[in-house]
Amino acid sequence: MARQPQLYFDNNATAPLRPEAIAAMQAMMGPPANPSSVHGYGRAARMAVEQARADVAMLAGCRSADIVFASGGTEANNLALSVFDHVITSAVEHDSVRRAASDATVIGVDSNGLIDLSHLGQVLGDLPDDRRQRTLVSVMYANNETGVIQPIDEVVRLARDAGVAVHSDMVQMLGKQHLDFAASGLDYASLSAHKIGGPTGVGALLVRPGLRMTSLLSGGGQEQGRRSGTENVLGIVGFGAAAKAAFDDVAHFHAMAAWRDRLEMRLIKGRNDVRLFGAGVSRIGNTSCLALNEKSAETLVMAFDLAGAAISAGSACSSGKVHESHVLKAMNAGEDASRAIRISGGWNTRESDFERLAELVLGL
C-alpha cells in the first residue's frame, strides 16, 4: 500500500518552495546573470533583482532602498549586530543573535515568553551616555519555537526614548501579516526567504535611511557598499516571487490561527497530558508549541514521522539533535524544556491538515 502523503508541519524550519518562486527561478536559469555587467544580460539581471527588491519591500513595508540582500536571516542578524559594541537582547532570541553578540545584556521573559519591559527600561535608563551610541536593542518580532509575538512597539518606544538604535529579527513574522517597517520606528530588521516559500540561502537586512552600516565582507561593494559579493540572483528572484505571493496570502495565516486553536482545544479535551507554551498571549497563527507527556521530544518526533507527519522538537539544533530549549528554559518550563515539540503550518497547509493532525495526536 502506498504510504499516506506526509503532513508537513515544520514550516518554521523551512517552508516548501512556492510555485511562483520555482517559476521565477526557472525563468532566470541559464543566461549569464551578473547585475553589475553593463551589457544586456547584466541589465536583465539587474532588472530582475530590482523587481524582487520592490516585491520584498512591499511585503515588509519598507522602501526598496532600505533592503540589503544577504545570505539569509543568520547573516542579516550578524550584519546588524556587527555595527555595535554592545547589544541588549532578550533571552529567547535565535542563536544567530545570541551568538553574534560578544557583549550582551540579556533581558528575561515571563512564563509566556514575553520580554520584561520594565527590566528593559531600567537597563536602558542605566546606560551611560557614551554607551548609548554604541548599543543596539535587538528583540525578535515572533519566536520561532513558540510563535509568541513580542510587544515591539513598546520595545521601540523604550529604545527611542533612550536614544538607542533598535533591531528586530522579523524572520518568522514576515508573511504572517502586512508589516510596516517604515512606520515601525525600527532601525534594522532581518528577513529570510525560505520561511515564506522562497529558497534557502537568501534573506535581507532592512536598514532605515541614513543609518550606520558595516560590511562583513570586503569586495566589490555590491548592495551600495553594504554587502559585497555578486548577488545571488536566482535566490533573490525566488525571494521576490515568494514575497509577492505571500503578500496576497496573509489572510491564509489569519485563518490558520483558528485552525491551530481548534487543534489545541481538541488535544486538551482528548488527552490529559497536554501542556501548551505561550498560548495565553498573542502568537503567529501557524505555530503551536506543546509537550505531550513524559516522552522525550526526540521520541515524539519519530512517532509523528512514522505516523506520517513531519514536525520538529521545539529545541532541535542544526545537527538535528535535541537539547534543552533556551527559549522554554527562559520561560521556566522546567523538565518540559527538553520535551516540547513544535507544530508549524505554512502557505500550503489546509484546515483539513490540522484536523488530520489532531486525529493522529489523539491516536498516539
Ligand code: PLP
Ligand atoms: N531568525 C529566526 C527567528 C529563525 O527562525 C531563523 C531560522 O530558523 C533565522 C533567524 C535564520 O535564518 P536563515 O535560516 O535564513 O539563516
